[in-house]
Amino acid sequence: MKKVKKDKNTLVGHLAELRKRLIICAAALIVLSSVSYMYIKPVVMEILKPAGKYEFIYLTPSELFLSYIKLSLIAGTTLAAPIIFLEIWIFIKPALKKEEKRYIFLSLMGGSLLFLIGVTFAYKVVIPFTLEFFSNMNIDEVKPMISFQSYIGFITTLILCFGIVFELPILMILLTQFGILKVRFLKKNRKYIILIVFIIAAIITPPDIISQVLIAGPMLLLFEFGVVLSKIIEKKKNRGNTALRS
Structure with a gap:
């Protein structure tokens, strides 16, 4: 054999x-x-x-x-x-x-x-x-x-x-880099994302409002930081695609 x-x-x-x-x-x-x-x-x-x-x-x-x-x-x-x-x-x-x-x-x-x-x-x-x-x-x-x-x-x-939770910007950058996530989508649905953030904070933290606010606050800041980084990545990708076409 x-x-x-x-x-x-x-x-x-x-x-x-x-x-x-x-x-x-x-x-x-x-x-x-x-x-x-x-x-x-x-x-x-x-x-x-x-x-x-x-x-x-x-x-x-x-x-x-x-x-x-x-x-x-x-x-x-x-x-x-x-x-x-x-x-x-x-x-x-x-x-x-x-x-x-x-x-x-x-x-x-x-x-x-x-x-x-x-x-x-x-x-x-x-x-x-x-x-x-x-x-x-x-x-x-x-x-x-x-x-x-x-x-x-x-x-x-x-x-x-x-x-x-602090991994959020990295996840957003990767999704943007591979074309799964668009900055326009994030900006358009910001208010819904904020609501989802508070819901997630309520689910993953102990049942008290202090812990929920303490985790929701950094999540929102990290989300905004991720939006800025995703915008930079998306602009870089668009410039690269434009250069390839020309």
Whole structure:
């Protein structure tokens, strides 16, 4: 029986290459999550800093352990993100044209930077402000007894939401570059987009108006920033098309 040659240009070759990249990503995620678990206590102490005067409890024997596992996976995923992005880039690079390679590579780098900015903004600004706001609503008759798991869920939801939301300009640039999105459409439907932004903010944030406003505000600013960048990209594309015709 003849062996199937695993040429990268064949379907078998592409599947083998994809399998290799997935294994590397999974290995990086497992190793870095395990390392994160080994140093989980400093991570927990850092996460507790924004809580200030809040005190936490855990309600079931396994709650603290499961929270540690969750934090380790989040930390491991964050640390493994550069490796995952690199593997994605290596896999898709051969199928891209020269101009597409440049835009995709810059988008991956820019997306990583914006994600970190979003996470930092959530941790340094949004979370302390939100926790301070809620702590001021306490009354003597009702003592706060917050479970550690609830706090971790609240923190990670906000951090991930802001990290993803800050990717909006990159997404808009890519859609404009590949001709899927038009600046004229964005300007014409701005009021509907603003409404959608507030709806999304209400869905992805905890059920309080403060968190919703804090995430909707940056989303609108990022949208306007994305419109400006998309306009620049679209003008550049139009000039290039005009030059080709002439």
